[in-house]
Amino acid sequence: DAGVIQSPRHEVTEMGQEVTLRCKPISGHDYLFWYRQTMMRGLELLIYFNNNVPIDDSGMPEDRFSAKMPNASFSTLKIQPSEPRDSAVYFCASSLWGYGYTFGSGTRLTVV
Amino acid sequence: AQKVTQAQTEISVVEKEDVTLDCVYETRDTTYYLFWYKQPPSGELVFLIRRNSFDEQNEISGRYSWNFQKSTSSFNFTITASQVVDSAVYFCALSEVRYTGANSKLTFGKGITLSVRP
Numbered sequence: 001d002a003g004v005i006q007s008p009r010h011e012v013t014e015m016g017q018e019v020t021l022r023c024k025p026i027s028g029h030d031y032l033f034w035y036r037q038t039m040m041r042g043l044e045l046l047i048y049f050n051n052n053v054p055i056d057d058s059g060m061p062e063d064r065f066s067a068k069m070p071n072a073s074f075s076t077l078k079i080q081p082s083e084p085r086d087s088a089v090y091f092c093a094s095s096l097w098g099y100g101y102t103f104g105s106g107t108r109l110t111v112v
Numbered sequence: 113a114q115k116v117t118q119a120q121t122e123i124s125v126v127e128k129e130d131v132t133l134d135c136v137y138e139t140r141d142t143t144y145y146l147f148w149y150k151q152p153p154s155g156e157l158v159f160l161i162r163r164n165s166f167d168e169q170n171e172i173s174g175r176y177s178w179n180f181q182k183s184t185s186s187f188n189f190t191i192t193a194s195q196v197v198d199s200a201v202y203f204c205a206l207s208e209v210r211y212t213g214a215n216s217k218l219t220f221g222k223g224i225t226l227s228v229r230p
Binding site: 033035042043044045048056089091093100101102103105106108 | 147149155156157159162203207217218219220221222223
């Protein structure tokens, strides 16, 4: 299995631009999670889906952030407009009901 | 609410020393899972172990061992005969288990940076 695949690995964008991060979960996994990692706040959950349905989005920082999961094999996290404080590493993870969590390699976002 | 505390922020040891990484958790649930992840300098999160709340047996995997004590809400991780390749950030994490057995979110501690010097 290829594991959880995230793209791009690195993204540098200017403040105010739209940024879209992508995630392909492990085939057959029914949960998908988006986490953000910063020095100040550590690893924090942004949102998670079960069978493509958002279950808990209480970690989404503000309306500039949105996430979708149109099908079982793809999810996006969008930031519009981006701000320098959004700079972080964004991880996607997937899991199968009742089992462990597998993380992607992360997307390092830098907003200048 | 769930909480994971890793009081140690940075640990530095010399190769071949044993080192223990502490983890204390808080939850109101009686059924939960505990995890350890390793984040090497390359940045990925590598799964090390998962433990459910009903299994307090200690576990050993090569140079790694884990001590789970519900009485003290601790899930400590020991590396025996540390090596330079063990240098990484180590995260302890906790997840609830829904009554259906389904997953919930992982709550992470702040992580412990372990440096192993040659």
